Amino acid sequence: MLDLRPVGYVIGLLVLALGVTMLLPLALEIHDARGAWPPFLEGAIFTMMCGGMMALACANGVHDKLSLQQTFMITTGVWVALPFFGAIPFALGATEARAVDAFFEAMSGLTTTGATVFSGLDDLPRGLLLWRGIMQWLGGVGIIVFAMVFLPELRVGGMQIFRAEGFETMGKILPRATEIARQISVIYVAITAACFFSYLAVGMGWFDALVHAFTTVATGGFSNYDASFAAFSGGAEYIATAFMILSALPFVRYVQILNGSAEPLLQDTQVRSFLLLIAALVVITAAILSTLSAHPWEQAFREALFNITSITSGTGYASVDYMQWGTFLIAMFFFIGLIGGCAGSTTCSIKIFRYQLLFGAVRTELKRIHSPHGVFANKYEGRTVTPDIMNSVMSFFVFFIVTLGIFSVALGITGLDFVTSVSGASAALANIGPGLGEIIGPAGNYAALNDAAKWLLALAMLIGRLELMAVFVLFTAQFWRG
Amino acid sequence: MLDLRPVGYVIGLLVLALGVTMLLPLALEIHDARGAWPPFLEGAIFTMMCGGMMALACANGVHDKLSLQQTFMITTGVWVALPFFGAIPFALGATEARAVDAFFEAMSGLTTTGATVFSGLDDLPRGLLLWRGIMQWLGGVGIIVFAMVFLPELRVGGMQIFRAEGFETMGKILPRATEIARQISVIYVAITAACFFSYLAVGMGWFDALVHAFTTVATGGFSNYDASFAAFSGGAEYIATAFMILSALPFVRYVQILNGSAEPLLQDTQVRSFLLLIAALVVITAAILSTLSAHPWEQAFREALFNITSITSGTGYASVDYMQWGTFLIAMFFFIGLIGGCAGSTTCSIKIFRYQLLFGAVRTELKRIHSPHGVFANKYEGRTVTPDIMNSVMSFFVFFIVTLGIFSVALGITGLDFVTSVSGASAALANIGPGLGEIIGPAGNYAALNDAAKWLLALAMLIGRLELMAVFVLFTAQFWRG
Ligand SMILES: [K+]
Ligand SMILES: [K+]
Numbered sequence: 033m034l035d036l037r038p039v040g041y042v043i044g045l046l047v048l049a050l051g052v053t054m055l056l057p058l059a060l061e062i063h064d065a066r067g068a069w070p071p072f073l074e075g076a077i078f079t080m081m082c083g084g085m086m087a088l089a090c091a092n093g094v095h096d097k098l099s100l101q102q103t104f105m106i107t108t109g110v111w112v113a114l115p116f117f118g119a120i121p122f123a124l125g126a127t128e129a130r131a132v133d134a135f136f137e138a139m140s141g142l143t144t145t146g147a148t149v150f151s152g153l154d155d156l157p158r159g160l161l162l163w164r165g166i167m168q169w170l171g172g173v174g175i176i177v178f179a180m181v182f183l184p185e186l187r188v189g190g191m192q193i194f195r196a197e198g199f200e201t202m203g204k205i206l207p208r209a210t211e212i213a214r215q216i217s218v219i220y221v222a223i224t225a226a227c228f229f230s231y232l233a234v235g236m237g238w239f240d241a242l243v244h245a246f247t248t249v250a251t252g253g254f255s256n257y258d259a260s261f262a263a264f265s266g267g268a269e270y271i272a273t274a275f276m277i278l279s280a281l282p283f284v285r286y287v288q289i290l291n292g293s294a295e296p297l298l299q300d301t302q303v304r305s306f307l308l309l310i311a312a313l314v315v316i317t318a319a320i321l322s323t324l325s326a327h328p329w330e331q332a333f334r335e336a337l338f339n340i341t342s343i344t345s346g347t348g349y350a351s352v353d354y355m356q357w358g359t360f361l362i363a364m365f366f367f368i369g370l371i372g373g374c375a376g377s378t379t380c381s382i383k384i385f386r387y388q389l390l391f392g393a394v395r396t397e398l399k400r401i402h403s404p405h406g407v408f409a410n411k412y413e414g415r416t417v418t419p420d421i422m423n424s425v426m427s428f429f430v431f432f433i434v435t436l437g438i439f440s441v442a443l444g445i446t447g448l449d450f451v452t453s454v455s456g457a458s459a460a461l462a463n464i465g466p467g468l469g470e471i472i473g474p475a476g477n478y479a480a481l482n483d484a485a486k487w488l489l490a491l492a493m494l495i496g497r498l499e500l501m502a503v504f505v506l507f508t509a510q511f512w513r514g
Numbered sequence: 515m516l517d518l519r520p521v522g523y524v525i526g527l528l529v530l531a532l533g534v535t536m537l538l539p540l541a542l543e544i545h546d547a548r549g550a551w552p553p554f555l556e557g558a559i560f561t562m563m564c565g566g567m568m569a570l571a572c573a574n575g576v577h578d579k580l581s582l583q584q585t586f587m588i589t590t591g592v593w594v595a596l597p598f599f600g601a602i603p604f605a606l607g608a609t610e611a612r613a614v615d616a617f618f619e620a621m622s623g624l625t626t627t628g629a630t631v632f633s634g635l636d637d638l639p640r641g642l643l644l645w646r647g648i649m650q651w652l653g654g655v656g657i658i659v660f661a662m663v664f665l666p667e668l669r670v671g672g673m674q675i676f677r678a679e680g681f682e683t684m685g686k687i688l689p690r691a692t693e694i695a696r697q698i699s700v701i702y703v704a705i706t707a708a709c710f711f712s713y714l715a716v717g718m719g720w721f722d723a724l725v726h727a728f729t730t731v732a733t734g735g736f737s738n739y740d741a742s743f744a745a746f747s748g749g750a751e752y753i754a755t756a757f758m759i760l761s762a763l764p765f766v767r768y769v770q771i772l773n774g775s776a777e778p779l780l781q782d783t784q785v786r787s788f789l790l791l792i793a794a795l796v797v798i799t800a801a802i803l804s805t806l807s808a809h810p811w812e813q814a815f816r817e818a819l820f821n822i823t824s825i826t827s828g829t830g831y832a833s834v835d836y837m838q839w840g841t842f843l844i845a846m847f848f849f850i851g852l853i854g855g856c857a858g859s860t861t862c863s864i865k866i867f868r869y870q871l872l873f874g875a876v877r878t879e880l881k882r883i884h885s886p887h888g889v890f891a892n893k894y895e896g897r898t899v900t901p902d903i904m905n906s907v908m909s910f911f912v913f914f915i916v917t918l919g920i921f922s923v924a925l926g927i928t929g930l931d932f933v934t935s936v937s938g939a940s941a942a943l944a945n946i947g948p949g950l951g952e953i954i955g956p957a958g959n960y961a962a963l964n965d966a967a968k969w970l971l972a973l974a975m976l977i978g979r980l981e982l983m984a985v986f987v988l989f990t991a992q993f994w995r996g
Binding site: 186366390430437450511 | 582906912923
């Protein structure tokens with residue numbers, strides 16, 4: 033018999049914590065004295081009450097152990113429950129958002145997608161802007177913990193390749209989660225602080241620096257301005273690029289640095305491939321930009337560097353409307369959005385390590401075509417890639433592409449054009465943010481879409497953020513049989 | 515040391531045979547007396563001479579045995595050499611095509627893609643129209659033999675799952691190819707004849723019936739009219755649908771019927787899945803069409819049936835401009851183009867059996883997530899799916915998607931817009947024919963594209979037709995070492 037109390041307990045505690053963080057925008061609004069504080073007070077009280085009552089009601093059922101079922105329900109449950117409460121300030125506040133818009137924005141925040149339904153950001157009360165930043169920041173750290181603790185144990189999407197040796201039982205998952213969460217949080221706060229001070233150093237105001245530090249480190253991409261990063265100077269673009277890259281690397285390597293060893297980071301093939309990829313794409317794009325337009329060399333390089341890094345890391349800031357860059361770059365922007373960063377970072381999408389494993393399999397395949405009777409072992413970072421792991425990675429890739437197709441067609445049903453459907457599905461599923469075309473491209477936003485499309489996109493964000501399988505497994509009969 | 519003589523011998527013989535078939539349009543043009551016969555005479559003589567000399571020059575090096583290397587070089591060599599000669603009538607004839615256009619059209623024919631660079635088809639000499647039909651028809655039977663004989667032995671793209679038991683050596687590949695080619699040819703001719711007489715029965719003229727029978731059975735899609743199947747009555751659409759479906763089924767099942775057993779066809783899960791898929795898509799599309807437009811029920815059903823079957827089987831006929839059907843159906847048309855028909859048919863794309871194997875792997879994966887220590891055997895049609903086979907299928911899928919991405923970006927570089935790039939890459943790689951949008955969509959053609967794009971698309975057709983790996987393997991260093 034499935035005991036839902038541990039699920040309710042964890043979700044309740046996290047809802048309670050979300051309510052507590054609403055006190056920050058509340059404090060800011062009281063300070064700003066624009067009269068925009070009541071929604072945050074109401075939201076904080078309601079959220080804390082709901083979360084607290086839920087946790088209390090379930091507290092008597094909590095052990096140290098979680099079953100597989102309970103673990104899966106917690107992960108999906110958290111990312112469904114939090115956006116409902118996170119949406120409250122948008123519904124009650126100056127944005128006066130309808131339910132669908134408020135939920136879309138909160139889901140986009142907590143999944144670090146960064147797609148927005150609001151325009152006129154520049155004039156919003158600062159509390160709402162801060163709240164958007166906070167949600168992305170919390171979502172970012174949440175997903176790292178999820179990826180480092182839960183996914184390897186749940187053997188989802190090939191993440192079991194990152195499984196720590198000698199940790200075979202699910203029994204200790206909560207204490208382990210707490211310990212990892214503590215270490216990661218220290219690093220996450222430190223990187224955010226470094227990003228904040230760097231933004232200050234290049235001339236950003238403290239509020240912009242804070243919110244953009246939140247959304248940079250989360251590779252989230254919410255900005256305080258409709259113009260996104262076009263609102264800032266060139267220096268801020270370089271800073272943002274550096275921190276988007278840092279945030280796309282595996283956080284476990286930072287834990288190791290904290291424990292005194294930088295070696296693993298320097299030898300990580302994921303990291304090397306990711307950096308090489310960015311470098312190659314930037315060189316190509318900068319060359320094309322400086323050829324096609326009258327851009328000075330530095331501008332071409334900077335625009336290429338910033339926007340390529342923004343899309344590859346799935347952050348989704350834009351410093352220019354790259355829909356104007358010509359067709360080559362647009363098709364490229366679509367496909368690099370399907371790459372993503374490293375495992376155990378705040379990035380989403382298919383991710384570098386899966387491509388490495390998949391290309392490893394293709395190499396093996398080409399070898400076997402030459403030598404039908406040869407035996408070829410697939411290795412990754414010194415570990416043997418078992419057929420189980422390849423099966424996981426492959427299932428993830430297939431499901432990602434098929435899910436992308438299904439969401440594209442479903443968005444088409446709601447009436448979106450082809451480019452908006454396909455790029456929107458990709459931008460949501462890979463948690464990038466902006467899509468392609470005039471409506472949802474870098475110069476647009478998601479406000480004009482119909483409600484059905486917005487619900488679908490919010491669902492795609494959730495599924496993509498939780499690496500697909502962790503959500504789909506809830507829809508199998510076997511799961512409920514136990 | 516690689517002996518190229520057997521490669522040259524087989525290619526030479528096939529070029530010679532292509533030259534002989536040029537006598538058919540020659541005879542037709544002489545009969546029509548429009549003065550359009552000289553290109554076919556010149557083409558036939560030149561092609562037969564080149565092919566014959568090549569075969570003769572290499573004849574002394576021919577044994578019963580082919581090495582793996584030689585087999586791969588033959589397959590790619592055939593589909594590169596034949597289009598060069600097949601292009602001659604387009605270059606010398608009434609179309610006065612430049613090299614790139616003539617080669618594009620011939621490659622599109624021999625790969626059964628059906629993308630055309632010619633408009634004003636209705637007024638072309640009938641010899642040229644017949645030649646287009648013949649090339650598709652030959653390409654169709656060629657690919658079935660290739661898929662049934664070579665691919666399983668070469669273990670490409672998971673086709674080894676269809677490997678006949680007790681046939682372990684490459685040694686007997688040529689005699690076996692000859693025997694299978696004979697049986698397949700009988701069936702292919704019979705189905706083509708049935709299609710021809712059926713078209714006659716619904717009122718098509720004999721010439722249209724012949725050429726469209728050729729291009730239907732090849733799931734090729736060349737038509738004698740710019741309007742494609744919109745030139746014909748409803749009856750012809752039903753006939754075409756029936757034969758497109760027949761041609762998308764595994765031809766090995768027809769061989770078995772010829773040998774007295776219809777059972778295997780009826781129990782083939784590929785066939786069931788393919789038919790179910792078509793049925794489901796047609797119902798959805800017809801429902802939407804009759805809701806959105808004022809179409810009478812029969813028209814909605816017929817248009818849905820014909821056009822869905824045409825794209826799913828990769829034929830590429832159009833009876834209406836489905837770009838006008840609304841956005842839902844357009845995104846759907848893009849994604850169903852990535853499905854394809856059954857293995858060992860004239861269809862291309864990823865194909866039903868690979869999706870079955872991939873979804874089987876996803877099911878296994880979901881089971882393993884529930885029961886981390888369970889052991890799950892993957893079965894397909896009663897055969898065990900080994901990790902080797904899954905690795906092949908997965909490599910194929912990954913390479914298909916990545917190749918699609920690379921061609922899309924490359925087409926973008928040449929200046930095509932996003933929709934034309936992505937849908938054109940897909941239409942070429944999956945050998946469908948028409949893409950999406952106004953330029954290369956069902957109401958357009960490929961004439962207006964730049965030359966670089968045309969060469970790229972011709973290359974994509976070749977790579978897609980030969981199931982990717984069979985071409986890519988030529989570009990590995992190991993292949994040339996031994
Ligand atoms: K993002
Ligand atoms: K075709």
